[in-house]
Amino acid sequence: MSPATAPAAETEEHRALRAAVAALGQRYGRDYHARITEEGGRPAELWADAAKLGYLGVNLPEEYGGGGGGIAELSIVLEELGAAGCPLLMMVVSPAICGTVISRFGTPAQKQAWLPGLADGSRMMAFGITEPDAGSNSHRITTTARRDGSDWVLTGRKVFVSGVDLADATLIVGRTEDARTGRLKPCLFIVDRDAPGFSRSPIDMELRAAEKQFELVLDEVRLPAAALVGADDTGGGQAEAPDTGLLQLFAGLNPERIMTAAFAVGIGRHALARAVEYARTRQVWTEPIGAHQAIAHPLAAAHIELELARLMMQKAARLYDAGDDAAAGEAANMAKYAAAEACVKAVDQAVHTLGGNGLTREYGLASLVTASRVARIAPVSREMILNFVSHQTLGLPKSY
Numbered sequence: 001m002s003p004a005t006a007p008a009a010e011t012e013e014h015r016a017l018r019a020a021v022a023a024l025g026q027r028y029g030r031d032y033h034a035r036i037t038e039e040g041g042r043p044a045e046l047w048a049d050a051a052k053l054g055y056l057g058v059n060l061p062e063e064y065g066g067g068g069g070g071i072a073e074l075s076i077v078l079e080e081l082g083a084a085g086c087p088l089l090m091m092v093v094s095p096a097i098c099g100t101v102i103s104r105f106g107t108p109a110q111k112q113a114w115l116p117g118l119a120d121g122s123r124m125m126a127f128g129i130t131e132p133d134a135g136s137n138s139h140r141i142t143t144t145a146r147r148d149g150s151d152w153v154l155t156g157r158k159v160f161v162s163g164v165d166l167a168d169a170t171l172i173v174g175r176t177e178d179a180r181t182g183r184l185k186p187c188l189f190i191v192d193r194d195a196p197g198f199s200r201s202p203i204d205m206e207l208r209a210a211e212k213q214f215e216l217v218l219d220e221v222r223l224p225a226a227a228l229v230g231a232d233d234t235g236g237g238q239a240e241a242p243d244t245g246l247l248q249l250f251a252g253l254n255p256e257r258i259m260t261a262a263f264a265v266g267i268g269r270h271a272l273a274r275a276v277e278y279a280r281t282r283q284v285w286t287e288p289i290g291a292h293q294a295i296a297h298p299l300a301a302a303h304i305e306l307e308l309a310r311l312m313m314q315k316a317a318r319l320y321d322a323g324d325d326a327a328a329g330e331a332a333n334m335a336k337y338a339a340a341e342a343c344v345k346a347v348d349q350a351v352h353t354l355g356g357n358g359l360t361r362e363y364g365l366a367s368l369v370t371a372s373r374v375a376r377i378a379p380v381s382r383e384m385i386l387n388f389v390s391h392q393t394l395g396l397p398k399s400y
Helices: 012-038 044-052 071-083 090-105 108-120 244-281 293-321 325-359 366-377 382-393
Strands: 125-128 144-148 151-162 169-177 184-192 198-202 213-223
Touching: 012 044, 012 071, 044 071, 071 090, 071 244, 071 293, 090 108, 090 125, 090 151, 090 169, 090 244, 125 151, 144 184, 151 169, 151 184, 169 213, 169 244, 184 213, 184 244, 244 293, 244 325, 244 366, 293 325, 325 366, 325 382
Parallel strands: 125 169, 144 169
Antiparallel strands: 144 151, 151 213, 169 184, 198 213
C-alpha cells in the first residue's frame, strides 16, 4: 500500500508528510530493524534521522522547537515507519504521551526543560503506570506520593515500562492524598533516571524487540516540588486542584491508544504488502497464487479492515487535536481495538499466504506474529475496551 492510496480526506500537508516519512522508512526497512534487534541494539540512527527531519516532535508546540501539529501528524509518522517495517515504539511514549502531558499541563519551567529535547530527539522520556498487582485497574495503583516539607517522597513499583534504559526520565503515575477529602487521587511526577532510590531491572521477554521492558522500584524516592507535573513553586497547585491529575492522565492515555493504533496499522500494512508481492509472483501451477480467490479474498479483506481501522484512528486523532477529550476517548479506544484486530488478522494471513516461507528469517514475517499481538494486549486489553464501550457508549451496567 503506497502513500498514494491514503484517504482523500487527508490534507495535502498530511499526504506530503506521509510520502516523506515513507521515503525515510524505505531507507531503513525491516532488515535494519531485524538486525539491531538481533544484535541487542537500538534504532539510534533511525531515531536521529527522524528527529533531524522534524518528525519526532511534529506534535509539539513550535515555540519549543516542535512542528506545531498534533497527534494526527505524529500518528502518520509512526504508521508509515511501521509500514516500512521499522516502527519506533518510543514514539508512542516520549513525544505522544509525555510530550503531550507536559505541553498541556506542565509549568513553564517544565516545558522549557523538556519539550525542546523531546522535539529534537536529544532527550527521551519513559512512562510508568502499570503495576504488578493492579493490572488494568488503575484504582488499585499503590505507588504513593507524600509531602515531606517542600519535597515529595515517592514509593512503589511499576512493570512493563518501555525504554527506561534509554530515557532521561520517567513520567510516573502515582497517587497522593487530597488535602480536602483525604482520598487518594492520581498525580504525575517526572523522575530523573539517576534519582536515589529509583532502580530498574529488565523483564525477560519472549518477544524480541529493540525496546526493552523493565520493572521499576521506587524506594523512598525524594523529589523536589518542581517534579510534580503542573506544580507551582511550592509543589502544590496540581495536587490541590480537583481532578487535575486525572485530566493529565487521560491527556496521555488517549494519544497512547491512537499511537498504538498507528503502530498496529503500520505493521499490518507491512505484512500485507509482503504477502501481496509474494502472491503476485509465486507460481505453483499455471497462474500466480494470487489469482486464486482462496488467496486473494482474505488479503482483500485484510486490506479493508486495515483501512477501516485507519479511518477510526484518524477520527480519534482529529477529535483529540480539536480538544474534544470525551469524544476522543471513545474513538481512541475504538481505533486501538479495530487496529489491533486488523493487524493480527493481516499478519496471520500474510504468514499463511507464504506457507513455509512465512516462517523463515528471509521474509521476516514470523516475528510479527508475536509483535502483532502486543496491540491486542497493550496498553489496554481488548476486553477492557469492550467494557469501556459497553458501559460508556451503550450504557450497560458494570459487572465490576
